[in-house]
Amino acid sequence: MRRILAGLLTLGLPLSVVSPALAQQSTLEKIGQSGVLTIGTRTASPPFAFVNKQNEWVGFSIDLVEQGVKPAIERKLGKPIKLEKKESTPPTRIPLLSSNAVDLIAGTMTDTRTRRESVDFSLTFFVTGAQFLVKKGSPIKSIDSIAGKRVAAQQGSTNARIIRERVPTAKLQEFPDQPAAFQAQVDAYTNDGIQLYGLKAKAPKPDDWVVVGDFFSYEPYGMAMRKNDSDFRHAVNVGLMELIESGKYFELYDKWFGPKSETPYPLTAENKRFLIMQVVPK
């Protein structure tokens, strides 16, 4: 037994030595050298990041990176770079960052204090909160009416955690994939409100579904990156600030969430103010 343990330790040792060695380089240096900005994003979280009917990987978060963050990094480095997208999910996104597989998470990641202990976040680029998606005519109206009901949530999301803490009697089922959770035979599916509208729009019969309840959580979305790399973080933030300042952000917002989009989600005056106030002077 002792020999087995010793063997395991020698196997584990190189792993812990190698990872810091790889991480010596700053993210901007890494991008400058490879000429590639790699982002981790989603494939099934419309309208932030998803594969559309034409089989293109698109979305609001991806547009923000392409039109704001990428140009800002290019200016900083003084040369053009390529954008590469990789799939990331709630359980994989922080490991993808710490292993250097991606440089930036740009999807639907909520900025939280716990997560800030492991990664750094850009400024907030979207604000939403958790609600429920139910069949039309369902008795579920809000978080107050889910006791004893079967509720599906996405694993690794902040919503599941809040339900477990606030309504422990709800029968919570957690699925790694949003589509699986949506198809589960449950009484309600919870996620961030805007994502529920996205799912509803993509459902075969969107009119059969309704999004109900007040926000029972506050979900500020940010882009996540490796900790303690303030030059890179600054470049990302500058990109986002310029988008907001120039009004480009609001054009993109209109493209994905405007009245003519698949998922209309009006920008409240309060949220608009909040976004603008995050832009610091030049």
Added chain:
Amino acid sequence: MNYQFNWSVLWSGQSGGWLLRGLGTTLALSGLAWLVAVALGIVSGAMRTVPWKPLRVVATFYVEFFRNVPLLVWMFFWYFGVPPLLPLAIREWLFDHGAEFWAGMFALGVYHGARMSEVIRSGIQSIPKTQFEAAVAIGLTTFQAYRLVIVPIALRLIVPPATSESLNLLKNSSVALTISVAELTFQTRQIETYTARAIEALTAGTVIYLGLCVGIATIMAHVERRFAIPGLIARGG
């Protein structure tokens, strides 16, 4: 930018309890599925070798159908596909009594039963035909010959590959998290949700799986020695 390991997340807060509960679910899920797999494996493995074609056809169909479709698909099939076919009352009862767990257990058991069947068939076919003929010659029926002679010998021969297959079953039980079964891998992800410490949580999960598998392999090695028939198998050391 070095990754700062923080192993204390594994025992602070609820993490320890979650890991234990996950371990319990993994063991229950794998244990029950293993019983299903072994039962199906023995029956269908034996059926594939009997001198009566219809039985062989049925068993071959079972094996090829179930082992050639990915386990993930079977998970979705048993969870999303089967319940709507059941009468409403049974469905409601199931959903109140851990439908996810039972769907996962069936998916795992039936899938691995098909794979186990091949292991058992190869064991049976490695027994010289004369054994069967001798059994029949002393007056046993085919069923008795299988039950009293062929299968007991075959089971002893296949301990090493059957162990591998059982370990695969244990590790494949993690696929059940896709249908919301809160087993070990699910709980490591849960810890990640609460602490944002994925590497520590995954390492804990890995060490537990490793420990379980090494433990089972050790037990099976003892079983193999204990039940070996002297003179039947040429062994090296």
